[in-house]
Amino acid sequence: MRVAGPGELGEGERERWRALRAASEAPRNPFMEPEFTEAVGRVRPGARVAVVYEGPEPAGFLPYERGPLGQGRAIGLGVSDAQGAILRPGLGLGLETGELLKACSLSSFAFDNLEAEQRLFVRYAAEEYATYVIDVEKGYETYESVLRAQSPKFLKTTLAKERRLGRQAGELRFVFDERDPAALRTLMEWKSAQYRRTGRRDRFAQEWITRLVGQLARTRAPECSGTLSVLYAGERPVAAHFGLRSASVLACWFPAYDPEFAKFSPGLVLHLRMAEAAAAEGIGTLDLGRGAAEYKDALKTGELPVYEGAVTRPGMGAALHWLSREPARRAHSFVRGRPRLASLAARTLKGAARLRRT
Incomplete structure (x- = not known):
C-alpha cells in the first residue's frame, strides 16, 4: 500500500479507480469518483488517498483527510453525501481495518454518509439513517x-x-x-x-x-x-x-x-x-x-440506508475522537428520536437566528 495526495495519482490509477467503482453493486454516486477527491485535495491540505495493491495492480482506494494527532475522516466529511473505500469485490473481507489505519498513520476514521455496501467499515457504524x-x-x-x-x-x-x-x-x-x-x-x-x-x-x-x-x-x-x-x-x-x-x-x-x-x-x-x-x-x-x-x-x-460512525485504533487518538464527536452525536440522536424535542429544537434555532438578525 502507498499513501499519496489526490493530485499525485497517475492516470492508470484513476482509471483503475473508475473500473472498480463500475464493478461495485452500489449506485454510481459522483461523490465516490476520483474527480471529487481531487477537488477536495485542492482545497483541503490534509486530503490523502491510500492505494492498496495486489501485485502490480491497484485493488483498492481509500480517500480520506488526516487531521491533528492522526484523526482521520472521510474525504469531504460534512459535505460529501457518499463515503467509503473503493475496493475490488471481495477485497474488503480480507483487509484488516486496524492495519489499514496504521498504514495511513490514522488513529481514527470517521464517516457520516457511509454507503451500505461498505462491508469493511459498516460494522463500526453507530447510527443508520435514510437517504431519500x-x-x-x-x-x-x-x-x-x-x-x-x-x-x-x-x-x-x-x-x-x-x-x-x-x-x-x-x-x-x-x-x-x-x-x-x-x-x-x-x-x-x-x-x-x-x-x-x-x-x-x-x-x-x-x-x-x-x-x-x-x-x-x-x-x-x-x-x-x-x-x-x-x-x-x-x-x-x-x-x-x-x-x-x-x-x-x-x-x-x-x-x-x-x-x-x-x-x-x-x-x-x-x-x-x-x-x-x-x-x-x-x-x-x-x-x-x-x-x-x-x-x-x-x-x-x-x-x-447510510451510516454514521468511526473506526478507531487503541490509544490517545481514539480517546480524543470520542471526546470530540461522540457526546454531540449521542445528544443529536436523542433529540432526533423524539419528535417533540426535535420540533422544539428547530423552533429554538429559528428563534436564535431571529435574535441574531435583530
Whole structure:
C-alpha cells in the first residue's frame, strides 16, 4: 500500500479507480469518483488517498483527510453525501481495518454518509439513517404517475403553483445545466441566507466549501460533473440547485430559492423539472441525501440506508475522537428520536437566528 495526495495519482490509477467503482453493486454516486477527491485535495491540505495493491495492480482506494494527532475522516466529511473505500469485490473481507489505519498513520476514521455496501467499515457504524431517492429509471411520466398515486394533492397543488408563477412572474424557463457564474453566486447567496434564517451554520461562510463548489462547477467528467440547474421566471432566477451527476445518479446537494416567491413553492417546481430533465438525460436516480424534510417526503419514491460512525485504533487518538464527536452525536440522536424535542429544537434555532438578525 502507498499513501499519496489526490493530485499525485497517475492516470492508470484513476482509471483503475473508475473500473472498480463500475464493478461495485452500489449506485454510481459522483461523490465516490476520483474527480471529487481531487477537488477536495485542492482545497483541503490534509486530503490523502491510500492505494492498496495486489501485485502490480491497484485493488483498492481509500480517500480520506488526516487531521491533528492522526484523526482521520472521510474525504469531504460534512459535505460529501457518499463515503467509503473503493475496493475490488471481495477485497474488503480480507483487509484488516486496524492495519489499514496504521498504514495511513490514522488513529481514527470517521464517516457520516457511509454507503451500505461498505462491508469493511459498516460494522463500526453507530447510527443508520435514510437517504431519500427519486427513481426516474422508467421515465418522468412514470415517476409523475407514482406521485399522482401516492401524493395526489401534493402533485396537483405544485403544478397549479407552477402555472400561477408563470402567469404572475413571467414565462417559466428551466435550464438543467446552467454555466453562468452569476447564477451560481445567486444560489450561494440564497443558501447562506437560508442557513442564517433557520439558525444553522452557514456552510458558505467556510472558505474551503465555497472554493470546493467553485472547483466542482468547472468539473466535467463522465461520472462526476458539476451541474447547476436554474428555474427562471422571465429573465429572473427564482430557484436553483447545484449538485453532482454521473451517468446514472444526480446527487442533489445545494437547493435554494428566492424567498420573495415562496408562496409559489419554486423549490418543489425546480425538483420536478430536475427529475424530468434527468430522466431525459438517461439518469435513473436523484439522490436527495440524508436528513428528514417535508419536500423529500413528498418527492421521494424510496430510501437507501447510510451510516454514521468511526473506526478507531487503541490509544490517545481514539480517546480524543470520542471526546470530540461522540457526546454531540449521542445528544443529536436523542433529540432526533423524539419528535417533540426535535420540533422544539428547530423552533429554538429559528428563534436564535431571529435574535441574531435583530
